[in-house]
Amino acid sequence: MRYLTAGETHGPQLTAIIEGFPSNVTIDFEAMNFQLHRRQKGHGRGRRMQIEKDTASIAGGVRHGRTTGAPIALVVENNDWKHWTSIMNIEEQPDTDEGKRRVNRPRPGHADLNGGLKYNQRDLRNILERSSARETTMRVACGAVARQLLEAFGIKLASHVVRIGEVEAKSPQLPIDELIAITEESPVRVTDPEAEAAMIAAIDAAKADGDTLGGIVEVIVEGAPVGLGSHVQWDRKLDGRIAQAVLSIQAFKGCEIGIGFEAAKLRGSSVHDEIQYDPEKGFRRASNRAGGFEGGMTTGEPIVVRGVMKPISTLYKPLQSVDIDTKEAFTAQVERSDTCAVPAAGVIMENVVAWEVAQAFMEKFGGDSLEEIRRNYENYLKQVESY
């Protein structure tokens, strides 16, 4: 199972094609679009999110509400395109820099300069348009389709914000449905009201200073069976693949599985999860500091992944840069921008993790139709139960 995305942030639309998705999965369009809606929320986003009302339409691979096994084509239209039609004109460009809204003063922290040098583009907008996190709309749409397959097997995902700037939220050990219900109501996706107020104040203060903030989000996956991923080859280790997916989200610079970096400080006896056996439930762990992984395979305990997002690179009080034409020192270009997108990024992370788990699920249980996957899955569960 794989997918590719295409499209520019201010172009007409974003597109994705999913290949290898099984047949006979009922697609809940409302649930898919709910994920896109969640991605648009969160305190600290810029004006763009008021312009867009993201909904995905399906242009292939689904008939009468069910997948057919054919590639699934997804489209999200950019409402903002109407304001950018001449600037983004695909066939001919206006002659003036102003008409093109040319970018020639690269923003430190963004893809502008590296992309301009690498692709030999003197208008850095040609880099900006594709490097923008607008692209994550399609990653969320694909993840939202993948999680419908996971849900058919009782696998659920949730996320919450752990940190924004200096403010840390209490990390609750709540049942997953409760975590989902509370975070959905919070403008910064936390369950801790004190931290919520402090995070909102920190975002507002950064905005007032023309500055930005990053943070940490945690994703939890419940219900994944033991044995997704594999120890036998480096690129089959599911924890490694999840880390790659997380680090590929724009502005993500770190990823932890379970207690992650904390493990460096502790002795083995305080890190590893002791093994127990329950005649009813089978093999279990006394704790889950490993975050649901050993040897690149799921243990059957919840998967716990954290991602670190750096502060947004575009500053309304810009940092020092260089004009690529004159080579003179100049302040970086200012584009309309978010102050903090950590809450939205948590939703993105949830959906990219969903994709990786679904892909590993497909590798393990194979099958072209939902029925075939279910047979394989149930047989495997019997094997594990009688082990």
Ligand SMILES: Cc1cc2nc3c(=O)[nH]c(=O)nc-3n(C[C@H](O)[C@H](O)[C@H](O)COP(=O)(O)O)c2cc1C
């Ligand atoms: C949800 C989300 C929203 C973002 N919004 C902005 C933004 O408004 N302005 C900006 O400069 N960067 C924004 N970014 C980050 C940039 O896209 C990212 O820093 C850039 O593509 C360079 O990639 P890198 O930071 O991974 O190296 C956002 C990232 C995410 C995940």
Ligand SMILES: C=C(O[C@@H]1CC(C(=O)O)=C[C@@H](OP(=O)(O)O)[C@H]1O)C(=O)O
């Ligand atoms: C459009 C989205 O995020 C954008 C990500 C982004 C960036 O540089 O990554 C810059 C901003 O773009 P714009 O200048 O059009 O407002 C954000 O709004 C989105 O998340 O859908």
